[in-house]
Amino acid sequence: MLGLGKKDTTLLLIVAALVVFAPFILNPFPGGSGMAQFNAGYPDLMQRFVIFGIFAIGFNILFGLTGYLSFGHAAFLGVGSYSAVWMFKLLSMNVLPAILLAVVFSGLFALLIGYISLRRSGIYFSILTLAFAQMCYALAYSVLTPITGGETGLQLAQDDPRILDAARDSGNLPVPGLFGLEMRSTADLVLGDWVFTFSAGYYFCAVVMLISFYMAIRIFRSPFGMMLRAIKSNQHRLNYTGLNARPYTLAAFVISGMYAGLAGGLMASMDPLAGAERMFWTASGEVVLMTILGGVGTLIGPVLGAGLIKYMENILSKINGDILHSWFAFLPDGLEDFIVTIVYPFIGKGWHLTLGLMFMAVVIFLPGGLVEAGQRIARAVRGRRSDDRKSATTEPAE
Amino acid sequence: MGILEVKDVNKRFGGLKALSDVNLSVKENTVHAIIGPNGAGKSTLLNCLVGKLIPDTGSVMFDGQSVLGRKPYQINQMGISRVFQTPEIFGDLTVMENVMIPLLAKRDGAFRLHAFESVEDETDLRHEAETMLEEVKMLDKRNMHTASMSRGDKRRLEMAMCLIQKPKLLLLDEPTAGMARADTNNTIDLLKEIREKRSITMCIIEHDMHVVFSLADRITVLAQGTPLVEDEPQKIKGHPKVKEAYLGEAA
């Protein structure tokens, strides 16, 4: 289907199904129950899942295929956000032109940064990209304030020109939409204790994510993708095989920069506001973690990694001491306090500690990330099943 | 005029004169062997031909054009492929992908943004790759990852990767080192077969005299960076200077 092999089609369909039914899948616990705080099926968070999924898919095209580790990809996220907000201010509240400009601008930006940074490889490349991103961050806060809004960030204003939109007289700020469908509009489905929320913004992001994922599969299976893997594998051989590595890496860099810009544009479309902190180095580091946690160089890994980190960031961090006490209330007092004391550093604000430990464990024991974990489990299950079959066939013979 | 003309090439590494006044002319459609003791400068000479090193002085002409100042990928696109002394292959990729890459490089040039085609759909190229793998007897390993293969297999694969580009000049740096006797003989047969089938010029560095005398039309003996003699194989065999170079080294 769509020029994909059988396995890839299946993968795409599974991801599509998961994304479409996410409001159900992520809301397994009835509202009001003690477990409801683990529900992640609300629009804000689901949007973040898919947007960061796009960011990580794009990052993986560079890092996973060529092995060039960029530590500055958040810069493109920021550029995308600023471009989109400017489009909202100047042209129209329609998200399509905003996203288009975000992709184009971040692509041009990536071309410039990539052209310079790719003169070096390995750690020097990483440092160069980091330096560029931090430079963008600092500039956005200071000299570029007229464009970026400085510390307050770039926001919509009542008197923005918006030349394509009809004049408005209401006192409210306009909201981004797709030909009249507001991104923030939602519909609720109530089933017993469960409330499932369907948000226009989420489904818009989801469609964009599926298209991005599809394009990533095509790139992975293309001769271009094979050359990128060859660069990671043995650049020396590649040169003596008549291939020029530089334009290949630059193309990969620009493509992944455009993915980041797309993610940034979508973030601005969900919430029309852009700040420099989006370009801070921790944001660049986060996408590295997502990709490695999920599985470097795999198709689905980065999406899983993005989901896991965003889930922890939003759910784990909300658990506080009181909630812990209520969970362990059934234990005798002394023991309860003891356990809560032990668990406490790992939750709430301490979720970074959990993330860090998890990251270390993955790097050491599961270099292939969550995807490798899945494969190992699948293999173990399949192995046991075939063992069963073997014993089932041999037993009667005995 | 040969297809490859090396004139007065010198190369120093610090105080070490690795090549001094090397002259070499390789005629089209011949196999030219370069022999000599360890450290004679054989690999260094090849490095100067493919753009890995730039000679301090002298000129290197291939097919009427200078290769000096060109990047390795440009020199390959001119028609020179090289098998390295230690196998250089794409270790994370499969055998099939390893031979598809040089084929695509040959067809599409040094860069092409073919991001929305599929490798699976390149049926002509895949067929060509399979034929090549058949020739080096690796077709059954086509889906294997190459990192885990034996050294002999890696060498044969690298040779297939170079041969599939149908280069005008093939440079082989000890292609049979580390191979079992049977594999060595297979390699000799393969190279002989390739010569008969199509026009190709080869430059081969080899310590195994059996290989040299089975294949070479001409032999250059290199010692301490200088060519001692160049002649037909029969005349090289009993040449006193050659004995001296090798025995002098041994003594």
Ligand SMILES: Nc1ncnc2c1ncn2[C@@H]1O[C@H](COP(=O)(O)OP(=O)(O)OP(=O)(O)O)[C@@H](O)[C@H]1O
């Ligand atoms: N990049 C380099 N830097 C410094 N010295 C080098 C370099 N490459 C080669 N040499 C030196 O130049 C001399 C010739 O080396 P070369 O590898 O060409 O020998 P060779 O004839 O290929 O020997 P072998 O049969 O062992 O492969 C050696 O003394 C080697 O140490």
Ligand SMILES: [Mg+2]
């Ligand atoms: Mg050598």
